[in-house]
Amino acid sequence: MIERVSMRLNIFVLSLFLSFLCVTVALEVSAQSNTTQFPPVKGRETLNAVLWMQTSAEYRANALQAYRSATAQLPSLLAKSGSAAFEQATTDAKILARLPPAIILDLDETVLDNSYPQARIVQDGADFEEVVWGRWMQEATATLIPGAREFLQAAVEAGINIFYISNRSCSSLSDNCITKAATLRNLIKLKLPFAEAPDHVLLRNERPEWATRSKSARRAWVAERYRIVALVGDDLQDFVDRDIYEPRRAELETRFGVSWFILPNAMYGSWDRALTESKSGNEALSQKYQQLQTSPTR
Ligand SMILES: [Mg+2]
Numbered sequence: 001m002i003e004r005v006s007m008r009l010n011i012f013v014l015s016l017f018l019s020f021l022c023v024t025v026a027l028e029v030s031a032q033s034n035t036t037q038f039p040p041v042k043g044r045e046t047l048n049a050v051l052w053m054q055t056s057a058e059y060r061a062n063a064l065q066a067y068r069s070a071t072a073q074l075p076s077l078l079a080k081s082g083s084a085a086f087e088q089a090t091t092d093a094k095i096l097a098r099l100p101p102a103i104i105l106d107l108d109e110t111v112l113d114n115s116y117p118q119a120r121i122v123q124d125g126a127d128f129e130e131v132v133w134g135r136w137m138q139e140a141t142a143t144l145i146p147g148a149r150e151f152l153q154a155a156v157e158a159g160i161n162i163f164y165i166s167n168r169s170c171s172s173l174s175d176n177c178i179t180k181a182a183t184l185r186n187l188i189k190l191k192l193p194f195a196e197a198p199d200h201v202l203l204r205n206e207r208p209e210w211a212t213r214s215k216s217a218r219r220a221w222v223a224e225r226y227r228i229v230a231l232v233g234d235d236l237q238d239f240v241d242r243d244i245y246e247p248r249r250a251e252l253e254t255r256f257g258v259s260w261f262i263l264p265n266a267m268y269g270s271w272d273r274a275l276t277e278s279k280s281g282n283e284a285l286s287q288k289y290q291q292l293q294t295s296p297t298r
Contacts, residue, residue: 043125045285049266050122053115060146062264067147070232070261071154077101077229077259078158084259085228086240086252087220102226103155104219106233107166107201109265111152112142112186118267127280128268137168137179140186145263151232152193161226162194165218165238169204179203213270214241234265242270 053059077084078101081093085104088096108114117136121128136142152162164187170177180203187195194200202218204210209217215237222228231239239245239260245252256262275291276284 043122046118046267047122050115050118052266053113054119059264063146063148066232066261066263067145067151069257070230071151073230073258074154074158074160078160083223083228084230084255085219085223086244087216088223088228091223096227099225099227100161101159101229102161102163102222103230103232104163104165104222104228105148105152105231106215106235106238107164107168107183108142109145109234109267110232110238110263111145111148111164111192113145114142115267116142134179137182137186140182140189142186144190149190149192156193160229161200163200163202163222163226164194165202165215165222167204167213167215167237170206177203177206180206213237216241230259230261232261232263234263235269235271237270238262242274 081097083089083091083096105111114136117132120126121132126132155162166183168179168183170179180198180201183203184195184198184201187201202210202221204213219228219231233239236242236245239255239262240252276287279287
């Protein structure tokens, strides 16, 4: 009898030990597979920026603040003379006074929220690819940046014309620009003012002289027809070319909050390209690390 009890006890202890061993091995395997599930660094580089835009109260408050301060400035922008555009700086005051007022806005991350394809890139551990971006534009499902609709409505009610200048690019100079068709489709879906007026949406490559990322030639096209009372964007290039801005920063930055209104975008932009120049991959990453300032130098 005693022997039988002892044998049962041994079997019980042995099975307990084996169970413990199984759990330990399972946890070890699970920990290892969790480690390997993380995407490579290139995908994770914009993780915080994308989540900040998509989830934080702070991003939303920043966007609302930019658009509400622009709305508050509308009466004084209409009342005073002059232009918000560098391209109109030398235009005669009498000519300017005869032109109808207009506001130029950028589209991506200014009016349209494209954080979704950015989130896909993070999730896939991928680099930005034109083909992914092209597919996203064809979906025409970008949502609105907070505050954009209310600002646009206020501007239209004040009798101001709206122009959208975007670096979304037509692939050829033909009349059949599928990017433009998809962009208009998205703007119409969102019921934005001037969305049904193709001349009010100016894309890169739509004309031979609009082939560059600089928006200056397209602002100049609007400036021949309208007095530009305000500019709205998320990138310095939406206001003035970077090489003009840098040497005249002290003078030009006084326009922000007065006739230039900027939205936050930590995901991408000409600021990012300026850090990495034309480099990519690890070379670009290494160049970024070299530009970190670990003590106050300016
Ligand atoms: Mg933009």
